[in-house]
Amino acid sequence: MREASVPAVIVDGVIVADEWPVMPLPVLDEAVRRQAGKVVLFRLTGEQPYPAERLAMMEIPQGRVLVPLPVWKVHGGSLAGRVAAGEIGICIDTHELVEDLVGSVSDLNAFPVIAVRFERFADGRGYSIATLLRTRYGYRGQLRAVGDVLRDQLFLMRRCGFNAFAVRADRDLAAALQGLKDFSEPYQGAVDEPQPLWRRHPRAQA
Amino acid sequence: MYRYDSYDQRIVDERVAQFRDQTRRYLAGELSEDEFRPLRLQNGLYIQRHAPMLRVAIPYGHLSSRQMRMLAHIARKYDRGYGHFSTRQNIQYNWPALEAVPDILADLASVEMHAIQTSGNCVRNITTDQFAGVAPDEVIDPRPLAEILRQWSTFHPEFALLPRKFKIAVSGSIQDRAVVQMHDIGLEFFRDEAGEVAARVWAGGGLGRTPILGTRIREHLHWQHLLTYCEAILRVYNRHGRRDNAYKARIKILLKALGAEEFSRQVEAEWEHLKGSPNTITRSEFDRVAAYFAPPAYRELPPHDAGFDAALASQPAFAAWVRRCVHAHRWPGYRAVTLSLKPGHRAPGDAADAQMDAVADLAETFSFGELRVSHEQNLILADVELGRLHALWTEARKHGLATPNVGLLTDIICCPGGDFCSLANAPSIPIAQAIQQTFDDLDYLHDIGELELNISGCMNACGHHHVGHIGILGVDKDGSEWYQVSIGGKQGSDASIGSVIGPSFAADEVPGVISRLIEVYIRERHADERFVDTVRRIGSGPFKEHVYQTRIDGEPARA
Numbered sequence: 001m002r003e004a005s006v007p008a009v010i011v012d013g014v015i016v017a018d019e020w021p022v023m024p025l026p027v028l029d030e031a032v033r034r035q036a037g038k039v040v041l042f043r044l045t046g047e048q049p050y051p052a053e054r055l056a057m058m059e060i061p062q063g064r065v066l067v068p069l070p071v072w073k074v075h076g077g078s079l080a081g082r083v084a085a086g087e088i089g090i091c092i093d094t095h096e097l098v099e100d101l102v103g104s105v106s107d108l109n110a111f112p113v114i115a116v117r118f119e120r121f122a123d124g125r126g127y128s129i130a131t132l133l134r135t136r137y138g139y140r141g142q143l144r145a146v147g148d149v150l151r152d153q154l155f156l157m158r159r160c161g162f163n164a165f166a167v168r169a170d171r172d173l174a175a176a177l178q179g180l181k182d183f184s185e186p187y188q189g190a191v192d193e194p195q196p197l198w199r200r201h202p203r204a205q206a
Numbered sequence: 207m208y209r210y211d212s213y214d215q216r217i218v219d220e221r222v223a224q225f226r227d228q229t230r231r232y233l234a235g236e237l238s239e240d241e242f243r244p245l246r247l248q249n250g251l252y253i254q255r256h257a258p259m260l261r262v263a264i265p266y267g268h269l270s271s272r273q274m275r276m277l278a279h280i281a282r283k284y285d286r287g288y289g290h291f292s293t294r295q296n297i298q299y300n301w302p303a304l305e306a307v308p309d310i311l312a313d314l315a316s317v318e319m320h321a322i323q324t325s326g327n328c329v330r331n332i333t334t335d336q337f338a339g340v341a342p343d344e345v346i347d348p349r350p351l352a353e354i355l356r357q358w359s360t361f362h363p364e365f366a367l368l369p370r371k372f373k374i375a376v377s378g379s380i381q382d383r384a385v386v387q388m389h390d391i392g393l394e395f396f397r398d399e400a401g402e403v404a405a406r407v408w409a410g411g412g413l414g415r416t417p418i419l420g421t422r423i424r425e426h427l428h429w430q431h432l433l434t435y436c437e438a439i440l441r442v443y444n445r446h447g448r449r450d451n452a453y454k455a456r457i458k459i460l461l462k463a464l465g466a467e468e469f470s471r472q473v474e475a476e477w478e479h480l481k482g483s484p485n486t487i488t489r490s491e492f493d494r495v496a497a498y499f500a501p502p503a504y505r506e507l508p509p510h511d512a513g514f515d516a517a518l519a520s521q522p523a524f525a526a527w528v529r530r531c532v533h534a535h536r537w538p539g540y541r542a543v544t545l546s547l548k549p550g551h552r553a554p555g556d557a558a559d560a561q562m563d564a565v566a567d568l569a570e571t572f573s574f575g576e577l578r579v580s581h582e583q584n585l586i587l588a589d590v591e592l593g594r595l596h597a598l599w600t601e602a603r604k605h606g607l608a609t610p611n612v613g614l615l616t617d618i619i620c621c622p623g624g625d626f627c628s629l630a631n632a633p634s635i636p637i638a639q640a641i642q643q644t645f646d647d648l649d650y651l652h653d654i655g656e657l658e659l660n661i662s663g664c665m666n667a668c669g670h671h672h673v674g675h676i677g678i679l680g681v682d683k684d685g686s687e688w689y690q691v692s693i694g695g696k697q698g699s700d701a702s703i704g705s706v707i708g709p710s711f712a713a714d715e716v717p718g719v720i721s722r723l724i725e726v727y728i729r730e731r732h733a734d735e736r737f738v739d740t741v742r743r744i745g746s747g748p749f750k751e752h753v754y755q756t757r758i759d760g761e762p763a764r765a
Contacts, residue, residue: 044448152245
């Protein structure tokens with residue numbers, strides 16, 4: 001357990017102080033949606049739950065901050081100076097489209113940090129977002145998993161290009177570090193190691 | 207068959223350690239129920255009615271005798287002395303203790319086995335033709351590419367948490383025995399005009415609540431691009447598949463919502479970026495894996511065997527077994543043999559530990575120490591000499607493994623149903639057994655001829671009821687159990703989905719319903735026409751009429 005006042009984060013395998021808070025979005029007064037009698041837990045890809053007028057009214061906190069993508073899309077034009085100062089990062093939700101982020105900025109690498117927010121750890125869309133940011137869109141800065149981030153997913157996340165993990169606040173960060181070491185030689189090429197096993201090592205012959 | 211090298215072994219060993227720690231943390235309260243669920247599912251562990259159920263992977267259904275003995279050992283040591291071979295060519299244990307599962311996984315790892323991705327919203331065990339490598343109509347042996355796909359899909363980091371489960375089947379024969387059109391991705395290998403191995407790619411097939419046959423989204427995919435193309439399909443699905451409703455989360459729903467054309471366009475657009483990337487399969491890796499599937503040391507044998515011919519002529523019981531359970535082989539003087547796991551007095555697909563040991567012995571004595579599991583839930587010895595079939599039959603009979611009913615009405619595909627599975631609406635095993643008892647006259651059974659009867663205890667369709675010539679589905683109506691009957695389904699290259707004949711039946715009516723369906727078939731059939739052919743020719747009308755003409759056995763009114 002950590003003190004709430006000293007947020008920490010894993011960056012490149014080391015526990016460091018977290019200097020990039022996510023700008024909070026207002027809680028929406030959405031009606032509980034149900035499908036087949038069950039509460040809907042996931043937003044559909046591309047869904048836009050925040051009305052534009054509400055986004056327009058928001059103020060961006062001072063200092064380093066991760067701005068949610070819908071806020072960035074409305075306020076980005078007025079943040080050029082702060083982007084140039086290196087104090088603006090982006091936070092994209094798993095249901096948001098990575099293409100929307102890419103289309104809203106001339107150079108992704110102007111952001112020192114991009115965070116992917118997992119509302120639920122079981123939502124694998126964040127893995128494709130990370131993979132695309134690292135490969136197709138050439139993002140080289142810090143790629144951070146935030147939200148429902150748990151030890152047992154860290155190994156997979158790192159393979160998809162995440163290098164920073166804001167592990168859920170009620171979990172032991174030091175223990176979570178172990179999750180990065182679950183496997184030593186994965187089979188397939190992915191972001192962290194594009195070469196598949198058979199291209200990396202000579203393998204046994206029949 | 208494929209054998210692990212140090213890298214394969216390390217991956218399964220590390221998995222055992224990882225799961226042992228996850229189980230420990232769960233039992234210590236450090237992992238919540240919700241957090242542990244996907245972790246245990248991706249290791250094949252369900253929490254079921256009575257106890258956890260553990261599903262062990264048998265990649266594309268291939269086993270060595272040593273592995274089979276370990277499965278028997280696990281049944282004895284950790285379970286109640288039996289296992290259940292499933293329609294995905296895997297084996298399930300119904301009674302292990304949660305605390306013992308890490309030890310079971312360690313035992314499995316000692317014989318190059320695991321339970322990785324046998325459940326959960328990830329890429330599942332890849333299935334193929336049980337006669338791969340020996341079937342006379344085979345064009346391409348699908349196993350090397352199935353193994354390459356297995357390795358690629360094992361812990362694929364981007365596709366570990368998909369909207370829903372994802373099943374891939376591969377086939378390389380003229381007659382499709384892997385039901386590729388029923389899978390999320392079906393790969394049908396062929397040799398193209400340049401003599402190269404290529405695949406026709408099907409996507410979006412599946413059973414379950416919304417049964418639908420796959421759509422052919424690509425006519426020609428060179429084998430080297432198999433992994434990157436699957437990556438493109440999976441990425442489109444991972445990003446855009448629905449996660450808000452489990453019943454609408456399979457790729458088939460996405461494909462239908464987008465339309466086949468738009469879905470293919472998105473896949474092709476994605477693949478443009480992935481084509482040629484390092485996961486492109488190299489010739490040397492293909493050759494390396496293919497070498498493990500080289501034919502065994504077959505003997506040069508004449509195409510006929512006098513002893514076999516004599517036994518066939520003089521022993522009708524042996525002849526009946528040969529007719530149903532012995533299959534053509536591409537090598538002269540050899541045959542493939544199905545050992546039926548449908549004797550009628552136990553659940554279809556179940557095998558006792560002693561039977562598993564016996565099958566391991568049979569595989570060593572008669573078939574190069576290897577065996578296979580079919581999606582029809584039987585066991586296969588793929589390489590038996592013609593002249594030794596009688597000796598094999600004699601031995602198999604002693605262990606209750608020679609019921610001559612393969613492909614007949616009592617060779618029922620059946621899910622575990624409500625007796626074990628917490629998803630099921632209704633039991634399926636007692637229905638299978640009641641039907642098997644009704645049709646226990648072998649002569650009548652052989653006269654009825656080829657008929658596939660499939661039973662699922664709920665619409666998740668693990669028993670493949672949609673593609674049974676006769677399909678039975680357990681349904682829940684106001685809290686009681688009923689059975690819906692469909693006819694005209696078929697697997698294979700001309701697959702079709704059966705149509706429901708009408709209102710559902712009570713459990714004890716079902717054998718009578720099947721009898722009436724058979725009566726219509728016997729009355730209407732042309733020479734050499736199977737049940738499903740008759741249904742296709744005359745339609746379901748005459749069957750409905752006869753089944754619903756009067757109540758069956760004076761039972762209460764149907765729901």
